[in-house]
Amino acid sequence: MLEKIKGPIIIVNYKTYTESTGKNAVELAKKAERVRDETKVYVGVAPQLAELAEVAKSVKIPVFAQHVDPIKPGGYTGHVLIDSVKGTGAVGTLINHSERQLKLSDIEQVVRITREHGMFSVVCANNPRVSAAVAALEPDMIAIEPPELIGSGIPVSKAQPEIITGTIRLVREVNRKVIILCGAGISHGEDVAAALKLGTQGVLVASGIVKAKDPYMVIREFAEASKQ
Amino acid sequence: MLEKIKGPIIIVNYKTYTESTGKNAVELAKKAERVRDETKVYVGVAPQLAELAEVAKSVKIPVFAQHVDPIKPGGYTGHVLIDSVKGTGAVGTLINHSERQLKLSDIEQVVRITREHGMFSVVCANNPRVSAAVAALEPDMIAIEPPELIGSGIPVSKAQPEIITGTIRLVREVNRKVIILCGAGISHGEDVAAALKLGTQGVLVASGIVKAKDPYMVIREFAEASKQ
Amino acid sequence: MLEKIKGPIIIVNYKTYTESTGKNAVELAKKAERVRDETKVYVGVAPQLAELAEVAKSVKIPVFAQHVDPIKPGGYTGHVLIDSVKGTGAVGTLINHSERQLKLSDIEQVVRITREHGMFSVVCANNPRVSAAVAALEPDMIAIEPPELIGSGIPVSKAQPEIITGTIRLVREVNRKVIILCGAGISHGEDVAAALKLGTQGVLVASGIVKAKDPYMVIREFAEASKQ
Amino acid sequence: MLEKIKGPIIIVNYKTYTESTGKNAVELAKKAERVRDETKVYVGVAPQLAELAEVAKSVKIPVFAQHVDPIKPGGYTGHVLIDSVKGTGAVGTLINHSERQLKLSDIEQVVRITREHGMFSVVCANNPRVSAAVAALEPDMIAIEPPELIGSGIPVSKAQPEIITGTIRLVREVNRKVIILCGAGISHGEDVAAALKLGTQGVLVASGIVKAKDPYMVIREFAEASKQ
Numbered sequence: 001m002l003e004k005i006k007g008p009i010i011i012v013n014y015k016t017y018t019e020s021t022g023k024n025a026v027e028l029a030k031k032a033e034r035v036r037d038e039t040k041v042y043v044g045v046a047p048q049l050a051e052l053a054e055v056a057k058s059v060k061i062p063v064f065a066q067h068v069d070p071i072k073p074g075g076y077t078g079h080v081l082i083d084s085v086k087g088t089g090a091v092g093t094l095i096n097h098s099e100r101q102l103k104l105s106d107i108e109q110v111v112r113i114t115r116e117h118g119m120f121s122v123v124c125a126n127n128p129r130v131s132a133a134v135a136a137l138e139p140d141m142i143a144i145e146p147p148e149l150i151g152s153g154i155p156v157s158k159a160q161p162e163i164i165t166g167t168i169r170l171v172r173e174v175n176r177k178v179i180i181l182c183g184a185g186i187s188h189g190e191d192v193a194a195a196l197k198l199g200t201q202g203v204l205v206a207s208g209i210v211k212a213k214d215p216y217m218v219i220r221e222f223a224e225a226s227k228q
Numbered sequence: 229m230l231e232k233i234k235g236p237i238i239i240v241n242y243k244t245y246t247e248s249t250g251k252n253a254v255e256l257a258k259k260a261e262r263v264r265d266e267t268k269v270y271v272g273v274a275p276q277l278a279e280l281a282e283v284a285k286s287v288k289i290p291v292f293a294q295h296v297d298p299i300k301p302g303g304y305t306g307h308v309l310i311d312s313v314k315g316t317g318a319v320g321t322l323i324n325h326s327e328r329q330l331k332l333s334d335i336e337q338v339v340r341i342t343r344e345h346g347m348f349s350v351v352c353a354n355n356p357r358v359s360a361a362v363a364a365l366e367p368d369m370i371a372i373e374p375p376e377l378i379g380s381g382i383p384v385s386k387a388q389p390e391i392i393t394g395t396i397r398l399v400r401e402v403n404r405k406v407i408i409l410c411g412a413g414i415s416h417g418e419d420v421a422a423a424l425k426l427g428t429q430g431v432l433v434a435s436g437i438v439k440a441k442d443p444y445m446v447i448r449e450f451a452e453a454s455k456q
Numbered sequence: 457m458l459e460k461i462k463g464p465i466i467i468v469n470y471k472t473y474t475e476s477t478g479k480n481a482v483e484l485a486k487k488a489e490r491v492r493d494e495t496k497v498y499v500g501v502a503p504q505l506a507e508l509a510e511v512a513k514s515v516k517i518p519v520f521a522q523h524v525d526p527i528k529p530g531g532y533t534g535h536v537l538i539d540s541v542k543g544t545g546a547v548g549t550l551i552n553h554s555e556r557q558l559k560l561s562d563i564e565q566v567v568r569i570t571r572e573h574g575m576f577s578v579v580c581a582n583n584p585r586v587s588a589a590v591a592a593l594e595p596d597m598i599a600i601e602p603p604e605l606i607g608s609g610i611p612v613s614k615a616q617p618e619i620i621t622g623t624i625r626l627v628r629e630v631n632r633k634v635i636i637l638c639g640a641g642i643s644h645g646e647d648v649a650a651a652l653k654l655g656t657q658g659v660l661v662a663s664g665i666v667k668a669k670d671p672y673m674v675i676r677e678f679a680e681a682s683k684q
Numbered sequence: 685m686l687e688k689i690k691g692p693i694i695i696v697n698y699k700t701y702t703e704s705t706g707k708n709a710v711e712l713a714k715k716a717e718r719v720r721d722e723t724k725v726y727v728g729v730a731p732q733l734a735e736l737a738e739v740a741k742s743v744k745i746p747v748f749a750q751h752v753d754p755i756k757p758g759g760y761t762g763h764v765l766i767d768s769v770k771g772t773g774a775v776g777t778l779i780n781h782s783e784r785q786l787k788l789s790d791i792e793q794v795v796r797i798t799r800e801h802g803m804f805s806v807v808c809a810n811n812p813r814v815s816a817a818v819a820a821l822e823p824d825m826i827a828i829e830p831p832e833l834i835g836s837g838i839p840v841s842k843a844q845p846e847i848i849t850g851t852i853r854l855v856r857e858v859n860r861k862v863i864i865l866c867g868a869g870i871s872h873g874e875d876v877a878a879a880l881k882l883g884t885q886g887v888l889v890a891s892g893i894v895k896a897k898d899p900y901m902v903i904r905e906f907a908e909a910s911k912q
Contacts, residue, residue, distance in 0.1 A: 050313055077294050133590065136589040332786070362788070506736050534781055
């Protein structure tokens with residue numbers, strides 16, 4: 001059974017950056033773990049599949065996959081089976097990231113499969129209306145990320161606060177329990193603080209941390225900001 | 229640089245079967261390694277991504293990914309980056325398996341990326357004409373697999389020998405060097421022997437080994453048959 | 457502006473059957489129109505794109521496309537532009553049929569584009585939970601069609617009434633206005649009557665009519681049954 | 685049976701531009717027809733599906749679809765059936781345009797289906813190596829279009845002549861008969877002349893004509909240039 005997560009959440013999406021590939025994957029996870037130990041803030045990491053097992057073995061913070069396919073064990077060459085992901089020690093998965101979008105019926109199936117395996121589902125959505133649709137699928141978390149701000153350095157929480165408040169409003173009409181994260185352009189502690197103040201429970205962040213000169217310092221800054 | 233492969237080739241595609249997932253992945257690889265050690269026949273394995281690193285670390289036989297995406301390092305959540313795959317110790321990848329088909333331009337790009345990283349490309353094709361098209365992309369290997377025979381237990385090398393000879397003929401008009409494997413329904417040593425006799429250099433096999441009662445015995449049978 | 461539809465709805469999905477292709481497209485539409493004239497029941501048809509204009513010109517019943525792409529005018533070779541569809545005289549479009557599924561964000565975009573063009577959106581969904589997600593996108597109609605019953609001759613309204621009642625319940629929690637249709641296996645008037653009795657407002661039907669020996673008689677039977 | 689095409693070829697890809705949608709579709713075709721009548725140069729047009737029938741009925745020049753799906757008549761909602769396309773009077777189809785790319789096995793199937801229906805296949809390719817692969821599928825025509833130059837106004841025939849000569853060389857190693865067109869950035873008569881001089885038999889052009897102030901004049905300029 002999954003424990004209920006308390007307090008603000010920071011999930012670091014490794015994507016497929018050089019800075020988070022190979023040996024860098026574990027190093028980055030150790031920095032995230034250090035921040036978690038120092039601040040007690042929930043910090044999770046989402047490495048690439050080939051490094052998932054090594055990362056999960058090396059740290060005690062929660063580890064997520066970046067994608068899972070809507071399949072059961074069988075003849076599905078080149079697909080991502082949740083049993084295999086779970087076997088690495090990962091506790092959940094991102095689903096439907098704007099860079100890896102799924103058909104609606106597949107999102108529903110992956111959320112269901114994830115739940116059946118006692119794992120966390122974090123479904124990404126590109127706007128408030130899509131977030132409401134996702135909410136109806138009852139995942140554990142929704143991450144709202146306007147694609148035009150991803151990797152832009154322009155924080156959604158400051159540039160487009162109405163997207164976040166609009167998302168929260170529409171999502172809550174459909175689902176009161178789902179955890180709402182936001183992402184895209186989050187680069188500074190103040191962006192995290194702004195996101196939480198608007199009513200989200202955390203952030204999904206990628207380049208802001210992965211490509212930072214000193215990722216530890218940025219995660220630390222995010223964690224401190226989330227405690228205020 | 230990749231060494232040139234001599235003699236018949238057996239590649240075991242793990243797909244996403246329970247029998248090849250998690251701890252089973254390494255166990256199956258060790259059986260394949262044992263056959264290689266005993267017979268000196270080239271036996272490779274293609275596990276799922278999440279188990280790729282563990283398998284590659286545990287055995288000395290060649291390890292392949294089942295799929296790689298046509299990307300360079302960057303913002304590609306949920307994709308398979310070849311740098312990450314190579315970092316595990318894998319020596320190559322399957323491409324365009326009938327269960328994970330790609331756009332033509334993506335196949336071309338993945339073959340090129342694979343070559344640039346000094347790794348083997350094994351491109352699957354569903355019929356002779358498609359095999360000829362693949363041959364023009366100059367991969368290291370082509371694996372012809374009629375989808376209707378995959379997992380059927382009806383060996384392509386015996387049920388449809390004309391597909392194999394037709395493939396070889398069309399491929400050789402375009403490309404004299406590429407290694408030609410065949411697959412689909414290969415379950416017995418005699419199927420392997422038939423495939424080699426028709427002019428292929430080996431087999432790509434999945435359920436015939438992965439779901440066998442005694443996978444070691446079947447790989448061994450295949451290897452022995454390939455030496456005749 | 458779209459007029460509000462009153463009374464039960466029958467939409468005939470032509471798919472790509474021989475019986476509904478080419479000259480057959482207009483003939484079938486004329487049969488549907490005859491039933492509409494005789495019974496006053498709302499009967500719409502959804503032909504293939506290449507026959508859309510001819511059908512829309514030949515009959516006065518509502519005509520739907522089977523699919524529209526999430527694009528604006530521009531460089532999108534081979535895509536379906538709503539402006540082009542609207543230009544034929546069609547009044548709406550099916551979206552996300554189980555045989556032509558879309559990414560979630562694309563469904564949202566097509567529903568929005570359809571609304572902006574003053575046309576009807578009929579979004580298909582494969583189960584109750586997915587229907588609820590679709591409802592959050594506020595289309596004009598939802599058509600619930602369990603894929604395993606499509607073309608089976610086993611009517612969803614009789615074989616799996618709980619899917620329909622479950623859908624209605626979940627959908628109404630999210631959206632009180634959307635029209636709910638059901639489909640899959642609908643072959644007889646009594647299947648239509650059962651669907652309406654369960655609380656739907658109509659049916660989306662394909663092979664039950666298109667491949668019937670006498671399509672006029674079946675549409676007529678459906679229309680009569682829907683009036684009881 | 686298809687007649688053999690003699691002399692240079694100009695095919696106008698309408699894409700989904702406003703300038704080629706609705707009533708504009710027939711108007712543009714009439715301009716192309718006028719040029720054909722005046723110059724005897726082969727000029728074909730490729731409108732959107734919903735306008736295909738109207739265009740084919742209105743002009744005597746060859747009309748192409750922009751895309752066809754790899755299907756036979758059956759339950760394929762929202763797909764493009766070649767029988768339906770042929771019924772409009774179209775003589776062929778574009779396949780695998782960079783804006784509507786297909787899996788390799790689907791390209792092969794559509795080329796085959798097109799041939800079986802006595803229609804022309806024009807398969808697009810993004811680079812020389814991919815063109816060679818396409819050539820192995822034996823379509824009637826290959827159109828090489830580097831995606832980075834599409835819609836750029838920078839003519840491939842002048843900016844990257846080596847792509848065209850490289851394509852011709854690789855294609856001819858595999859297939860001596862296939863007609864080779866080039867496209868991307870073709871805006872002036874001199875671009876067409878350059879393309880023919882490099883050894884192609886014609887051009888596939890879109891925005892250069894569709895979005896021109898006076899499309900008739902540009903088609904006329906192209907046709908004149910192709911006769912030199």
